Amino acid sequence: MQIRGTDYTALTWQGDALALGFFENATEISGDLAQLDDRLEGVLRELIEEKEFKGKAGQKLVARVGSKTPVKKLILVGLGEIEKFNSQVLADGAAAIARLAKTEKVKTLGISLPQREHDPAATAAILTEGILLALHQDNRFKSDPEDKEIKLTTVELLGLGEQATAISKAEKIVSGVILAREMVAAPANEVTPLTFTTIATELAQTYGLELEVLGQSECEALGMGAFLGVAKASDLPPQFIHLTYRPANPTKKLAIVGKSLTFDSGGLNIKGAGSGIETMKMDMGGGGATLGAAKAIAQLKPNVEVHFICAATENMISGKAMHPGDILTASNGKTIEVNNTDAEGRLTLADALVFAEKLGVEAIVDLATLTGACIVALGDDIGGLWSPNQELADQLKTAADKAGEKFWQMPMEAKYFEGLKSPIADMKNTGPRAGGSITAALFLQQFIKETPWAHLDIAGPVWTDKQNGVHNAGATGYPVRTLVQWVLGLVE
Ligand code: BES
Ligand code: MN
Ligand code: ZN
DSSP states (O other): OEEEEESOOTTTOOEEEEEEEEOTTOOOOOHHHHHHHHHTTTHHHHHHHHTTOOOOTTOEEEEEOOSSSSEEEEEEEEOOOGGGOOHHHHHHHHHHHHHHHHHTTOSEEEEEOOOSTTOHHHHHHHHHHHHHHHHOOOOTTOSSOSOOOOOOOEEEEETSOOOHHHHHHHHHHHHHHHHHHHHHHSOTTTSOHHHHHHHHHHHHHHHTOEEEEEOHHHHHHTTOHHHHHHHTTOSSOOEEEEEEEOOSSOSEEEEEEEEEEEEEOOTTSOOOTTSOGGGGGGGGHHHHHHHHHHHHHHHHOOSEEEEEEEEEEEEOOSTTSOOTTOEEEOTTSOEEEOSOTTOOHHHHHHHHHHHHHHTTOSEEEEEEOOOHHHHHHHOSSOEEEEOSOHHHHHHHHHHHHHHTOOEEEOOOOGGGGGGGOOSSSSEESOOOSTTHHHHHHHHHHTTOSSSOEEEEEOTTTTEESSTTSSTTOEEOOTTHHHHHHHHHHTTO
8 A cells, every 4th residue: 555645636636535624613615625516516515414514523424426526435534623633633534534445445545634733744744654553453363354455555645745755754653653563462472571582683683773682690690680570480581672773973862661561460469350460461562662663763763872671571470479578679779678569560660770871871761551540540541751851751742742642741749759668678669559650650760860761651542442443442552653753853
């Protein structure tokens, strides 16, 4: 399937299906559309009236208009209130159109949607991402998939001019989002810590990245007692992955650190009935997105050095498991009383953050399916963002907005660290239930000395049950797009 921009408009384009977007209560037909309506013998106006199409967000309809007409089918999608128009609305509109085109077996599709900030390149990029991500179908684990092939061969983005650069850039970003989605969607018997090494090795070979993988003994030598404490009960060897994209003369040096628990049983504080333990394959979502971002950035080649770090292991139970109450020593010398083995992500991240800071980078961002408390606070669709550095927080908010992903800044409330005080060690790994996503961020902060750092809790948005109905439910690839936009935004 090919996506391209064109100077053709809704009026002049010819093909199987023409898709039009309308803002809420703005469905009167005028200008070009009135001329198009004349060519279609008034079908457009009739359809809008007959189906009471008001342009509400999520509203959509398809109708066949003829066989000798310049377009055979019309697809109309509602974009909601014009005041609320943003990248996400535009991407959602493109996604809805792509899905309809697929079910309608359309071969050539023309899409006419309003531009984002009068910027045809940005608009083409958002549309491309929306279309490709909506059409991505994961059939790896089906012996006889229902929808084998997509009929769509050509998608033309109307009125935007050629936009080859913007579209190819978006395709690279999408390849990273899809890698993250497929890693998250694959179960824990398919994606293990060793799979992280395999995927990182493939990325390194394909895109010329540097790769360093530390095994058990190398992590021991670095004193990574927190990470290794979590890894103790797994029969699979822990893998500490450090992948580097290094341009010749970088203007910046950054690190991205992803929580990479390929399964989280809770450990001896085992997750009980109704805890969603069967969904805990997704607990490597941060690491999946880290490798997804690496894949995109390695192709986009910005002039920024980026270190991608995944401390990959499983949180399991066995006679070798860490006990609740054990005291672990992290690689910065700090001691942690593990009062709950299910707060394992922060233990693995502790050593990964210390490692990242030693690289001498200018900023560190970690991303983690860290707490159920963050889902309680922000719901399934919004990630939490914490940073003691407002400049970095603002960069990430701008990036998320551009990417069409949602983050909400949460407080680094220093006083809550009292909840993590331990009578016997430097700190506990778990505080009180209230404010649980905040104490998690405060815990991580203990492993950063001075480098600007931000923490993204993606426990909610890494997964969706309702996205587009049954198809495409599952892994979202959050927050690959935000990370890529962040890195690109630093050199634009
Ligand atoms: N991986 C979980 C967090 C999580 C929960 C992710 C639901 C996605 C969906 C994390 O390791 C965890 O178990 N956190 C505990 C922390 C608690 C023991 C302080 C939690 O959120 O309950
Ligand atoms: Mn856990
Ligand atoms: Zn976890």
